[in-house]
Amino acid sequence: MSKVTEKSLRARCTELNMGPLKNTTFGIRTQRTGKGYTVDLQYRDATPPQILVEGVTAAEASATVEGAAFGAAAVKAAGSDKPEFVTRETFIRQSGERCPKCATKDISAEHLSVGKGMITQKHACQRCGLSWKSIYRLDDYEVAITGVMEASHE
Numbered sequence: 592m593s594k595v596t597e598k599s600l601r602a603r604c605t606e607l608n609m610g611p612l613k614n615t616t617f618g619i620r621t622q623r624t625g626k627g628y629t630v631d632l633q634y635r636d637a638t639p640p641q642i643l644v645e646g647v648t649a650a651e652a653s654a655t656v657e658g659a660a661f662g663a664a665a666v667k668a669a670g671s672d673k674p675e676f677v678t679r680e681t682f683i684r685q686s687g688e689r690c691p692k693c694a695t696k697d698i699s700a701e702h703l704s705v706g707k708g709m710i711t712q713k714h715a716c717q718r719c720g721l722s723w724k725s726i727y728r729l730d731d732y733e734v735a736i737t738g739v740m741e742a743s744h745e
C-alpha cells in the first residue's frame with residue numbers, strides 16, 4: 592500500500608464526493624489538525640457535520656474514509672442514504688436543541704419530570720411530528736454565596 596499523505600487523503604475524498612457519494616445526502620472531509628487527522632461527514636442539508644474520528648494517523652483516517660464510503664454505498668443500496676435518527680453523541684453535541692430525526696430547531700419542550708438524580712423532559716417536533724424525551728442527569732452543585740453568609744450568622 593502506498594503511503595497515505597494529507598494530499599492523497601484530500602484527493603481521495605474529492606474523488607468519493609464527486610463519484611460514489613455524489614447522490615447521497617453527505618460528503619466526506621478530512622482535515623489535518625495539530626493532534627492528527629479528523630474525518631467528518633458534511634451533510635448537504637442543515638444537519639451539522641458528524642465527526643467520525645479525531646486525532647488519528649493518516650492511515651487510520653484513510654481506513655475511516657474507505658469504511659464510510661463503503662457504508663454509504665451499502666446504505667444507498669438498501670434504499671436509504673441517511674440514518675433515520677442521530678446518535679446519542681450528536682444529540683448531546685447539539686445540546687438537545689434539535690429534533691433527533693429531522694434536525695430542526697422548531698421543537699417544543701413540554702413538562703419536566705423529576706426523578707432521582709435525573710430529569711426527563713418531553714419534546715415534540717413541530718416539523719416531523721416526532722416526540723421524544725430528553726434526559727438530564729445530575730452533575731454537580733454550587734453553593735450560593737448569599738446562602739453561606741446567611742448560614743454563618745446563625
Ligand SMILES: [Zn+2]
Nearest residue numbers: 690693716719
Ligand atoms: Zn423533526
